[in-house]
Amino acid sequence: MPPARSHIHALVTAYLERYPAEAPLLAPLLKLLDEAAEPTSRSTMPGHITCSAVVVDHDRRVLLVHHNAFGLMLAPGGHVEAGDRSLLETALREVHEEVGIPPGALCATAAYGSLPIDIDVFDIDANPVKGEGAHQHWDFRFVFQLVDRDVEVMVQQEEVSAPEWVAFDQVTAPRLRAKLCASGLDGRIEPVNASALIHDGHGRYLLHLRDDLPGIWEPGAWALLGGGREPGDTSLEDTVRRELREETGLEPGVVEPFAVGLATGTDGLTVPVQVFTARWNGDPAGLPLTEGVMLAWFRPDVMERLRLSPSTLDLVRRHAEHSGRTKAAPQREALGPDRPMAGSAGVPHIVGVHLYLERDGQVLLGLRHPDSAYAGGSHHFLAGHCEQESALACLVREAQEEAGLLIDPRDVELVHVVHMVDAPGAQPRIGFVFRALRWAGAPAVREPDRCVSWDWWPADALPEPIVPYTRAAIEGIRAGRPYTELGWT
Template sequence: MSVSEDPLGTAALLVDSRGRYLLHLRDANKKICDPGTWSIPGGNREGAESSREAVERELLEETGLTVPLEEFTVVDCVGPDGIKGRIRVYLGAWDGDADSLPCPEGIMFRHFGADTIPYLTMCPWTKEVIDLHQAQAPTSVPQARPGGRARLNVVGVHLYLEQDGQVLLGLRHPDSAYAGSTHHFLAGHCEQESAVACLVREAEEEAGLVIDPEDVELAHVVHMVDEPGAQPRVGFVFRARQWTGTPQVREPDRCVSWGWWPADALPDRVVPYTRAAIEGVRAGRLYTEMGW
């Protein structure tokens, strides 16, 4: 098939291992195709692009994903000016968290099972594509291949403070959503900021410690998943050479106490990757992988 014979429109139908579809809520009250409806990511070919080149580009731009795709079907559509067109749809597999995807266009991404589709305000051609896929399922669901797709990683920062051979750890609140009644670094997730800026902010917010960014150095990195296929996380462990203040409990709903523990005699209940990072720092290693 030549590029000139390709439909102008392209789209990607992504299905997870539970049979759910990744849908995109389009802006309402705009002069676009099917405003205010749930649809699937995609867009028109540009220049001399083939449909495959276009759908791969659009998927990357709209979701940050690069996944293996196979041709699935071609459907008719109607543009905002009532002009009829055609869309070549590709099928792929993705098991990630829809909430973790960037959304530079539209409102949000969500996964929906086939039983929910009839209750959504659907883009007509997207509903047609899903109905066709349901009629062929499960044989038409490609298998996700390890390493064959992009997956956004959660970035966390962790503070390694040591004095007189002892390391600062916090005891997390029993009702904490993560690692209740377990010791952990002072830590937090990066927002719209650099990792070091995040560390400085979290240290002040969580424990009242003032740290100069110039006194911070990278001590260890942990790249981990809780189990194969789970959301991957990158933990930067920074050492502060000096700081001002005494650790205080400033977020009692998360941390009930701060304490200094001998680096060679940590408490029994320590977050596993925290223990691994401390061991790595003491051994002079810069990197640890866990759970892969």
């Protein structure tokens, strides 16, 4: 069955709420949706629906291909087929068939989600060979972003050729060009869903058994509670709180961001998910569950036997490992806050994490805000202090918060450690410098009160001024040294 008429009507209605001035242009399409003819069939005349995929890369460029039939540089796209469940799936199928990019290499944008960025009216000349008269295409254009920086483009030579990545202002379609230039899309991947990692503080985690029904995300599997952001949500924290309230009646007092995970949606798209943690220790059987089959507590060692996505199990294990490491705190508290443990001078060290990204011989550095409390006006790594979290969890959090970068901890390696003291008697610092081998997103200023720009600098020509230990760490990494001491006498 082709996409339902009600689905198409809802897309057009939501689109016109955003672009009301286009109502006269789309009036014939709305009339077609009220008639008996199938709006997505290529035999429906004098016009029918097609779909295109506007793919944006990490450098704010769009993929265009030469459509052999039209002789124009356009986004990949084509006609709806009977097996397409939605118009968005049509666009995904076409971009996979025409240029070889699978749905899993793409994600939806936070700004547009599953709504088209543009609906164009495209005039098609008569084709006597196919027995087609002149007609129109109402082309639904959906925008997607690349998950990874590098992707292989392999064109389907029978239909398209000459693939090219072009800047927004070079897109050939005038209305799409104007919308892209005004969109604010910058290639940065943003979470569009939120999930809750609920634990009881004693090693148990709350999981949700989903309905085993078609169209359900991870049907019949155990999963975290959560869902997609809705228009009324002012933040992803609002999203996760609303989802918990609607699905279970839970209203935790404190929810904290923990990590950004990547899941696979029902349409095959990659879905960035902001995972929050919350603490609760009640009886799941007493919650008014409105979706799914049941809720239950599990320990990580038991979860291996459940039908559970590997990414969810990995998140639980990371949280459990982090929680286990923080349980040494009561031992120190028993000795008293100022009393050193046996064999120790009792001097606490500040622990910081630093992100080393290298691309084509250049290193990513941020220019600190002139009024920043630390190193104002100097260049520095993306960095932050560890809170109640592991160093890797801190790195992932800081990368997303400061620059909008998504990093999988499995793609990270420790490349340098700096042990320093700023002045005699000052509190010592340990800085872990981690290299990310892969990442998603383009660096963007997310905390302008701390950092005013992100730039790539040649590793052998670093900018000035630069934080001294940042320069020392980069020089150490390039020389293959794992460790540097600064300020000690």
